[in-house]
Each structure stands twice: as C-alpha cells, then as structure tokens.
Amino acid sequence: MAAIWVHEFADCITCHSWSPDESMIAFCPNNSEVHIYRLLDDKWDKLYVLQKHDQIVSGIDWSARSNKIVTVSHDRNSYVWNKEGAEWVPTLVILRLNRAALCVQWSPKENKFAVGSGAKTVCICYYEQENNWWVSKLIRKRHESSVTSVAWHPNNVRILLASEKLFCYKILLATTSTDGKCRVFSTFIKGIDTKDSRAGASADTKFGEQIIQLDLSISWSFGVKWSPSGNTLAYVGHNSMIYFVDDVGPSPSAQSVALRDLPLRDVLFISEKVVIGVGFDCNPMVFSVDETGLWHPLTMLAHIPGPIPLAGIESGSFRTFLRFLGERRSASSGVKSGSQFSEAFGKFYGQSKNGSSNDETSKGHGVHNNCINCILPLKRAGDSPLFRFSTSGLDGKVAVWDLQGQEDLREFL
Amino acid sequence: MDAHVEADNAEAIITRIEHKSNKIETLLKQYKPIEALKTALEGSPPKTKDERCKSANWIVVHRALMAIKDLDSLFSALDAEYYDILMKYLYRGLSTGDRPTCDQCLRIHERLTEKAGLGCILRCLADTVNTV
Numbered sequence: 299m300a301a302i303w304v305h306e307f308a309d310c311i312t313c314h315s316w317s318p319d320e321s322m323i324a325f326c327p328n329n330s331e332v333h334i335y336r337l338l339d340d341k342w343d344k345l346y347v348l349q350k351h352d353q354i355v356s357g358i359d360w361s362a363r364s365n366k367i368v369t370v371s372h373d374r375n376s377y378v379w380n381k382e383g384a385e386w387v388p389t390l391v392i393l394r395l396n397r398a399a400l401c402v403q404w405s406p407k408e409n410k411f412a413v414g415s416g417a418k419t420v421c422i423c424y425y426e427q428e429n430n431w432w433v434s435k436l437i438r439k440r441h442e443s444s445v446t447s448v449a450w451h452p453n454n455v456r457i458l459l460a461s462e463k464l465f466c467y468k469i470l471l472a473t474t475s476t477d478g479k480c481r482v483f484s485t486f487i488k489g490i491d492t493k494d495s496r497a498g499a500s501a502d503t504k505f506g507e508q509i510i511q512l513d514l515s516i517s518w519s520f521g522v523k524w525s526p527s528g529n530t531l532a533y534v535g536h537n538s539m540i541y542f543v544d545d546v547g548p549s550p551s552a553q554s555v556a557l558r559d560l561p562l563r564d565v566l567f568i569s570e571k572v573v574i575g576v577g578f579d580c581n582p583m584v585f586s587v588d589e590t591g592l593w594h595p596l597t598m599l600a601h602i603p604g605p606i607p608l609a610g611i612e613s614g615s616f617r618t619f620l621r622f623l624g625e626r627r628s629a630s631s632g633v634k635s636g637s638q639f640s641e642a643f644g645k646f647y648g649q650s651k652n653g654s655s656n657d658e659t660s661k662g663h664g665v666h667n668n669c670i671n672c673i674l675p676l677k678r679a680g681d682s683p684l685f686r687f688s689t690s691g692l693d694g695k696v697a698v699w700d701l702q703g704q705e706d707l708r709e710f711l
Numbered sequence: 712m713d714a715h716v717e718a719d720n721a722e723a724i725i726t727r728i729e730h731k732s733n734k735i736e737t738l739l740k741q742y743k744p745i746e747a748l749k750t751a752l753e754g755s756p757p758k759t760k761d762e763r764c765k766s767a768n769w770i771v772v773h774r775a776l777m778a779i780k781d782l783d784s785l786f787s788a789l790d791a792e793y794y795d796i797l798m799k800y801l802y803r804g805l806s807t808g809d810r811p812t813c814d815q816c817l818r819i820h821e822r823l824t825e826k827a828g829l830g831c832i833l834r835c836l837a838d839t840v841n842t843v
Contacts, residue, residue, distance in 0.1 A: 517837035537837035538830030556795070558828030 301665045301697045302686075305342060307335065308694040313672050315360040315367070316688070320676060324348075324367060325690060326355035332369055334386075350377050350388045357402035357413070364408050370399035376413060376423065378432060391432040393421045397444075405450045405469070409490060412471050414445030420473055420483070422505075424490045435487065437506040443477035447533070447564070449522045451482075470509065472531055472546075474519040480512040480533045482546060514541045514552055521564035521575075526684075532573050534562040540575055540585065542593045553593055555585070566673045568684050568701065576670035576689050582699065668693035721761040727754065728767045735775055744778040745788045751775040752796050755843055765843060772800045772843075777815055782822050794827040798835040799843040 308327030315324050322336045322345065332348035332355055353372035360367045367379040367386070376391040376399060393399060397416035404411045413421040413434075418441040421434045451470035468484035469491050475481070484507040515535035522533040531543040538557040543550050562577035573585040573593075584596040670691035676698065677684050685702040731750060738747040751772040756764045779785055789797070801823065804816035824832065 516840050535837075536833075538833040556834065557830040559830050561830070561833055 300699050300701065302700045304665055304695055304697040306693070306695045307333070307342070310668075310692050310694050311672070311690040311696065312354060312356060313358050314674070314688070314690040314696055315358040316674065316676065317360055318362045318365055323696065324358050324360055325696065326358060326369075327694070328354060330355060330371065330373070332358060332367070346386055348377075348379060348386055348388070350390075351375065353398075356398065356400050359402050359404050359411065361404045361408045366404075366408070368402050368404065368411050370402040370413050372398035374399060374415075376402065376421075376432075376434075389432060391423050391434060393423070393434045394436060395419065395421065400444060401447050403448050403450060406452055410485070410487070412448040412450065412485070414448045414473060416444040418443060418445070418475075420445055420448060420471070422471070422485045422487065424487060435505065437483055437485070439506065440481060440483075440508050440511070441473070441475050441477065442479075443475050445473050445475050446518065446520045447474045447522045448472070449524055449531075451524055452526060452528045468507075468509065470528075472522045472524065472533075474522040474533050476518040478513070478515040478517055478519055478535070480514070480519055480522055480531070480541070480543075482509040482511075482531075483507065484509060510546060510550060512541070512543055512550070512552065514543075514554055515539060521562065523565050523567055523573075525567045525570050527570060530567070530570065532565045532567065534565060534575060534577070536561050538562075540565065540573075540593075542573075542587075544591070555593055555595060557583070557595065559583075563669060563671045564673045566675060566687055568675075568687070574673060574687060576673045576691075578669045580666045580668060580670060580691070580693075582670070582673070582689060665697050666691045666693055666695055721759065721764050724756050724759060724761070724764045725767055728756075728764070728771055731768075732771050732774075735771060739775070739778050744775065744780070745785055747775040748772070748779060748785070748797075749789070749793065752793050752800070755796055755800075758841060769800065769803055769843065773804065773812065776800065776804065776819070777812070779815070779819070782819065785819075786822055786826055791827070794823065794831050795834050796843070798823060798827070798831050799838070802835060803843055 307325060310328035312326045312328055316322070317324070322334055324332055324334045326332050330349070330351040330353055333344060334346040334348070335342045336345050348367075348369065351369065351371035351373050355369050355371045357370040358367065365381060368376060369379065370376045370393075374393060374395045374397065376393050377388040378391060379386045379388050393413055393415070395415045395417045399413050399415045401414040402411055410422055410424045413423065415421065420437040420441070422437065423432050423434045426433050449472045451472070469486045470482055471485045472480065472482050485505060487505055516537060518536040520534050520536065522531065524531055529544060529546075531546050532540065534540045538559065538561045540555050540557065540562060542553045542555070545551055560578035562575040562583070564577070565573055565575045567573055571587045575583045575585060585593050586596050587593050666689065668691050670689045672690045674688050675684050676686040676688055686698060686700050688696060688698045690696045731754070735747045735750055738744075738750060751768075751774070755768050755772070759765070797819075801816045801820045804812045805820075807813070
C-alpha cells in the first residue's frame with residue numbers, strides 16, 4: 299500500500315509536525331493545545347500537552363536541528379518551545395498582529411521563522427541574544443488579504459539579477475494569500491543573515507522587498523512550496539487549479555493545470571519532477587513533469603469513465619493507489635447531478651463504504667475521510683531521494699505514505 | 712479615456728458577435744448544432760466589463776444551446792478546452808429562471824459534470840472576475 303500506516307489521533311487535526319528523528323509527532327487537535335505523541339511498541343503514547351495558547355493553534359513547526367517547536371495560533375501570538383530537562387518551556391513571541399496567525403515555518407538555517415497572518419502581513423521573527431527575546435519584523439506591504447502559506451527558499455543563492463549579472467543574497471520567502479496572488483520576498487535582516495561571499499557589493503538586500511508577484515489565480519491561493527533545488531515553485535488555487543512556476547526571477551515561466559476534482563490545500567515536492575497535492579478530495583494526487591517541461595496530473599492516467607476493472611490491483615502498490623482514486627470517482631459518477639450536494643457529502647462521510655468488496659482497495663479508501671490540509675516530507679538523514687511523506691486532515695487522522703518500490707514513479711524520483 | 716476605449720472595444724465586440732450570430736444561423740440550418748455551439752463559445756468576451764457584450768454573446772450561446780438534442784454526440788465532439796466556458800454559460804442559463812432554458816441547462820449540466828468533474832464547477836463558481 300502506498301499508505302504504510304494511518305492513525306486517528308483526534309476528531310480533527312489542524313496541523314502536525316515531526317520531531318527531528320521522527321519518533322514523536324506534535325499536532326493540534328483543533329483546540330488551543332498541542333499534543334505530542336511518541337510511538338512505543340506499536341502504541342502511541344501521549345507524552346506532553348503544550349498549553350499556552352488561548353485559541354486554535356493554526357501552525358506548528360518542529361525544527362530539524364535545534365529541536366525547537368514554534369507554534370502560532372488564532373490568538374495572534376506565537377511561542378517557541380524549548381526542551382529543558384523533561385519539560386517543554388515556552389517563550390512568548392509577540393508578533394504585533396491584530397488578526398489571527400495562520401501558518402509558520404522555520405527558515406532552512408533555523409535562525410528565523412516566518413508567520414503568515416490574517417492581518418495581511420508576514421512576520422519574520424528572529425532571536426536577539428542580548429535581550430533574550432524573539433523579535434518580530436513585519437512585512438506590511440503588498441498583501442491585500444490573509445497570508446495562507448509561507449515557504450522559505452531552500453538555498454537562497456540562485457537568483458541571478460539579469461541587469462547586474464550578479465548573484466544576490468536575498469533570503470527568499472514565498473507566500474500565498476487569499477487575494478489570489480503568490481509573492482516572493484527578500485527577508486534579509488542585517489546582523490542575523492550573513493552575506494554570501496559571491497554576493498556583489500552592489501547587491502541590494504532590503505528587508506521586505508518584493509522580488510516577484512505571480513498573478514495566476516483568480517481565487518484564494520494556498521499551499522506554496524519550493525522544489526528541492528529552489529528552481530520551481532508550486533501553489534494551488536481554490537478554483538481547482540494548481541500552478542507551477544519555473545525560473546522564479548526576472549523571467550519566470552508559469553503553468554496552470556486544471557483539476558478534475560475538488561481543490562487542493564497543500565502541496566509537496568517529492569523531487570524536481572514529482573509533486574504531491576492534497577486537499578478537499580481527501581486523496582493525495584500525484585503530478586509529474588515530462589521531458590518537455592509540462593506538468594501533468596498522473597492520477598488522470600487512471601481515470602477511465604465507467605467502472606474500472608479491479609483485476610491486477612495487487613501488482614504494484616502505487617498502481618493500486620492510482621486505481622482507487624479512479625475507482626472512487628466512477629462510484630460517485632453514478633449519482634445523479636440533482637443530488638450534487640449529497641454527492642459531496644457522500645464523498646466526505648460515506649467514502650469508506652465504497653469499494654468494500656476488495657480488501658486491498660477498501661483499505662486505501664479509508665485513508666482520509668475529510669479534507670487533507672497538511673502534508674510534510676519525512677526524511678531521515680542520508681535518506682535520498684525522498685520517498686515518504688505524512689498527511690493530516692480534518693478527519694483527525696495522520697497517514698504516512700511510502701513511494702518506495704513504485705516502479706511507475708522510479709523514473710521521476 | 713479608459714471608458715472611451717472600453718466603449719470602442721465594446722462596439723468591435725458587438726460587431727464580432729453579430730458576425731458569429733449569422734454564422735451560427737447558417738450552421739443550424741445545416742443541422743450542425745454542435746459546430747454552432749462551439750462557434751458560439753469561441754471568443755466569448757469574459758474579459759470585458761461591458762454587460763451589453765456579455766448579453767449579446769449569451770443570446771448567441773443560448774440560441775445554439777437550445778438547438779442541442781443529442782448529448783452523447785455533443786460530448787464526444789466537444790473538446791476539454793470548452794468545458795469551463797460552457798459551464799459558465801450553463802449557470803447563466805440557470806439564473807434566467809426560464810423553464811425550457813433551465814431544463815436544457817440542467818440536462819447538459821449533468822453530463823458535463825460527469826465528464827469534467829467537480830473541479831469544473833469550482834472554477835466556474837470561484838471566478839468572479841471573468842464572468843459571462
């Protein structure tokens with residue numbers, strides 16, 4: 299199976315994050331708490347409950363190297379949690395927001411984190427040694443609506459300024475917003491970030507400078523991510539579209555792909571050539587790029603109108619994964635359009651009933667029964683390329699997926 | 712200045728739609744309703760804000776839409792690139808409240824949803840800028 303395990307932790311999960319060694323998971327069960335569980339003898343033990351926020355925790359990020367957890371909440375505050383002995387000790391970060399904080403991510407160097415908010419701003423927070431205090435610096439300009447997602451550029455040195463023929467060190471951050479735009483900002487902060495030796499003296503590294511604005515979506519945009527090299531950017535629109543942008547810089551090239559199904563909420567690059575999208579359709583979708591640089595939904599390959607023969611499902615677990623996507627679709631297409639609404643409901647709540655004739659498929663069906671809103675890579679040291687990822691959703695489940703041994707994906711990984 | 716340009720532009724669009732209308736009438740006389748619908752959907756003016764243009768094109772699309780009888784041959788002949796724009800016009804048809812129009816639009820809507828998926832509906836409902 300593509301999903302190697304599924305566990306229902308709560309009624310609803312807003313977000314989740316893994317400890318550096320992946321032995322522990324932190325998630326918010328749709329309230330003001332953050333629960334940390336550890337897998338011990340095939341059983342999940344609740345180890346800690348982090349209680350400090352007053353409202354729903356909307357973002358959690360557990361840093362890979364420094365073992366710090368940053369949480370943001372609708373209560374407009376953020377905490378950085380540090381493990382001291384057996385306790386998680388919180389440090390308040392005042393974000394200076396007048397609306398909810400919506401998402402958070404540590405920078406690749408883990409010396410800063412970025413918070414997207416409903417106040418049309420992005421906060422870049424960094425630690426000030428002399429004051430023992432996290433400072434929040436705001437990018438107030440540009441966003442005309444809530445910032446739904448933030449993503450740090452993985453290595454930051456690839457932007458070539460066409461006019462100056464110089465590599466410019468900018469510390470790039472991509473954001474998506476409910477005004478439909480995807481933007482890329484420079485977040486260089488003097489004293490915190492050190493200039494790359496290749497950066498030219500004339501290279502202007504102003505904090506909060508907008509590098510590019512992508513105006514592809516006509517509705518809310520969500521879930522922005524960079525490819526591992528930082529060459530490609532992907533984000534999704536609430537109008538069932540996914541956008542891929544190559545060569546982010548002076549002359550970007552963009553591609554829009556229309557989906558057959560419900561919109562996506564978040565994306566993840568598995569490699570330069572494979573993207574997984576998750577969202578309201580409850581099933582991860584796979585996208586891949588062909589030799590000509592065009593992105594395609596791989597799942598479409600599995601779509602054959604009418605009933606799909608179940609034979610041969612055992613061969614190749616990934617094929618199974620594709621098939622059950624197609625199979626579920628054919629099951630729902632029998633519903634008359636007069637009951638569109640109940641069809642949507644059936645998708646959300648009655649899914650596990652479909653395809654129960656085949657153990658293999660029914661197992662696949664029930665992986666998520668509601669909107670998936672969070673997808674994270676699972677990568678142990680030396681684990682290259684990336685094969686595993688985890689998803690969590692409004693059904694309160696966390697699932698771990700493995701693409702290893704998927705012959706039809708091998709050429710892309 | 713902008714309003715003036717828009718007005719000039721609108722006149723051009725209206726003229727184009729009139730040409731289209733003639734072409735569609737010819738196609739309908741030749742019993743080619745699917746070709747007529749394709750022609751009607753092509754070059755729809757969603758980008759303009761001018762309601763006259765939108766209404767004029769809707770009349771043309773409506774004319775072709777109501778002539779469609781055989782849905783099987785419609786969907787075997789209609790390419791995926793027409794799905795999104797057709798869905799928009801179906802919702803415009805449903806909003807008229809006219810009984811025969813709604814009946815026809817619902818019939819096509821059912822088949823189009825089967826063919827193009829819920830994503831097509833989402834794109835149509837979410838698009839508040841490029842309306843038809």
